[in-house]
Amino acid sequence: MNFGTYKGEAIVLSRKDFSEADRILTVYSKEFGKLSLLAKGIKRPKSRKRGNLEVFSQIKFLAAKTKGLGILVEVALIESFSYLRKDLKRMALAYYVIEVIGRITNYEERNERLYELLVKYFGKIENEEGLLKLRESFIFDLLTLLGYWPKEKTLVNSDQVLEQIIERKINSKIVGKRILT
Numbered sequence: 265m266n267f268g269t270y271k272g273e274a275i276v277l278s279r280k281d282f283s284e285a286d287r288i289l290t291v292y293s294k295e296f297g298k299l300s301l302l303a304k305g306i307k308r309p310k311s312r313k314r315g316n317l318e319v320f321s322q323i324k325f326l327a328a329k330t331k332g333l334g335i336l337v338e339v340a341l342i343e344s345f346s347y348l349r350k351d352l353k354r355m356a357l358a359y360y361v362i363e364v365i366g367r368i369t370n371y372e373e374r375n376e377r378l379y380e381l382l383v384k385y386f387g388k389i390e391n392e393e394g395l396l397k398l399r400e401s402f403i404f405d406l407l408t409l410l411g412y413w414p415k416e417k418t419l420v421n422s423d424q425v426l427e428q429i430i431e432r433k434i435n436s437k438i439v440g441k442r443i444l445t
Contacts, residue, residue: 267329270296273342275382276321277362281307288333289317290366291325294379298369301325302333316341320348320358322383343383347390357395360436361385361402367430368410377409 272295282288287303305311313336316323322343327334348358365382369375385402392398403422407413412429419425427433 267331269329269337270299270301270327270334271325272296273322273324273379274299275362275379275386276317276319276323277366279303279317279319287317289336291323292365292369292379292382293325294376295374297373297375297378298366298371299327300333300371301327301336303336303339306336313339318344318349319362320345320386322386343386345386345390348386353395354389356436357389357399358386360399360434361389363434363436364403364406364426364430367432367434368406368426375410378406381405381409 270293272293274291274293276289276291277298278290280288282302285305285307287306289301289303290298291301292298303313303317306313306317316339321341322345324340324342325336326338327336345358348354361382365378369378381402385398385405388398389395400419400422403426404413404419407419407422407425407429408415413419413425423434
């Protein structure tokens with residue numbers, strides 16, 4: 265039975281060990297939205313895909329559609345955003361961003377503008393100062409893009425508004441705010 269393929273660009277949101285050699289990745293792709301993909305053999309020392317699938321990485325990928333998880337076939341690194349992993353404050357903000365994206369989106373709901381927003385903010389986190397202000401700016405831009413907040417209205421208590429929308433607490437919220445101040 266042939267299910268087709270996924271092919272496009274994505275940001276790696278998370279990765280979980282699945283077996284001795286495999287991982288399940290959650291990515292947000294430009295073409296398909298949020299996807300879960302099985303990276304077979306990724307934990308083997310000789311895996312060519314290994315270094316390209318770190319959290320925060322922007323990748324080009326090809327995956328086989330299956331009844332369950334898509335199976336990652338090819339991957340190429342576009343941007344590693346490696347600076348995010350070298351600075352605790354920037355890493356905390358980047359984890360906050362991917363947690364919010366992971367919670368506010370549904371699987372396979374394409375939103376190309378949301379993907380572009382994510383890439384844009386990863387670049388800003390990597391290069392700009394004023395991370396607390398950048399965090400608030402991200403929430404505002406995200407909520408206006410998704411239609412949850414009017415563009416002309418000031419957003420106060422952004423975390424509270426966000427948690428009401430997703431109906432869950434954001435785990436990285438407190439850590440991120442304390443580190444960023």
